[in-house]
Amino acid sequence: MSGILRLLDPLISIFIPSSCIFCGQELPASRRVVCRTCYKALPRLSSQLLKILQDEIEPCHFSRLFIPFEFSERIQNLIHLIKYRNFLTLGEYFACSISQLIQNPIYNIITGVPLNPVRRRERGYNQSEVIAKHLAFILDLPFDPHLLERVRNTVSQTNLNREERKANVRDAFFCTRDLTGQTVLIVDDVITTGSTLNECAKICKNSGAAQVDLAAIATPANILQHRLERENRFSDIL
Numbered sequence: 272m273s274g275i276l277r278l279l280d281p282l283i284s285i286f287i288p289s290s291c292i293f294c295g296q297e298l299p300a301s302r303r304v305v306c307r308t309c310y311k312a313l314p315r316l317s318s319q320l321l322k323i324l325q326d327e328i329e330p331c332h333f334s335r336l337f338i339p340f341e342f343s344e345r346i347q348n349l350i351h352l353i354k355y356r357n358f359l360t361l362g363e364y365f366a367c368s369i370s371q372l373i374q375n376p377i378y379n380i381i382t383g384v385p386l387n388p389v390r391r392r393e394r395g396y397n398q399s400e401v402i403a404k405h406l407a408f409i410l411d412l413p414f415d416p417h418l419l420e421r422v423r424n425t426v427s428q429t430n431l432n433r434e435e436r437k438a439n440v441r442d443a444f445f446c447t448r449d450l451t452g453q454t455v456l457i458v459d460d461v462i463t464t465g466s467t468l469n470e471c472a473k474i475c476k477n478s479g480a481a482q483v484d485l486a487a488i489a490t491p492a493n494i495l496q497h498r499l500e501r502e503n504r505f506s507d508i509l
Contacts, residue, residue: 341492366405403458436466451479
C-alpha cells in the first residue's frame with residue numbers, strides 16, 4: 272500500500288473522504304474519493320502497448336480488448352479502495368473510462384469475472400461485477416451477474432508465470448446459459464497476462480457466443496514497454 276493510503280487507512284474504513292486522496296482538494300457531495308483533475312491525469316494506455324498485450328495472448332478466444340489505464344501507483348491505490356475498502360462509487364468512474372473506448376456497443380450481455388466464493392463472502396461484493404453493472408447502465412445494455420460461475424478454486428495469480436497462470440484458471444469457470452449467436456463483454460479489474468479473461472472468453476465461445484470482447488481498468492505498461500523496446504531493437508538489427 273502506498274504512503275497516501277497508509278496514512279488514510281484508519282479513516283477510510285469508517286467514512287468516504289470528502290477530499291481527494293491525492294491532492295487534498297475538497298470534493299462536492301456528488302463526487303467522492305478522487306477529484307476530476309487527478310482522475311484525468313491518470314496515465315492512459317497507448318494503442319501500441321494494448322496491441323502487444325493482445326498479440327501475446329494465445330490462443331486468443333476474444334475479439335477486442337478495452338483497457339483505459341496503465342497500472343500506476345495511483346491506479347493501484349484506487350483499485351485497492353474498490354476491492355478492499357468498499358468504495359464502490361469508483362466502479363462508476365472506471366466504467367465511464369471503459370465506455371469511452373467502446374464504439375457502437377452491441378452486446379447482448381455484459382458480465383464480470385466471477386470471484387472465488389470465499390473471497391466474495393469475505394468482501395460482500397465482487398468489484399469486477401460492480402464495474403460491469405455500471406458499464407451496462409452507461410451503455411444501456413443487459414447485465415447478467417450470473418452468466419459465469421467459478422466452479423474451481425484457484426490460487427492467487429500474483430506470483431505465477433504466464434504458463435502457470437493459464438494452468439491455474441483452466442476449467443475454473445462455467446457458463447450458465449446457451450449463448451448461441453450472442454455477443455458478450457466480460458469485465459475485470461486488472462489484466463496482466465490475460466489468462467483469466469481469456470479463459471472466461473473461451474468458456475463463452477464454447478457455449479455458442481458469436482463474439483466475446485474483454486475489458487479491464489488497467490494493465491502493467493512497464494512490462495509491455497520493455498517488450499516493445501526489445502522488438503524495436505530487434506527490428507533495428509534486421
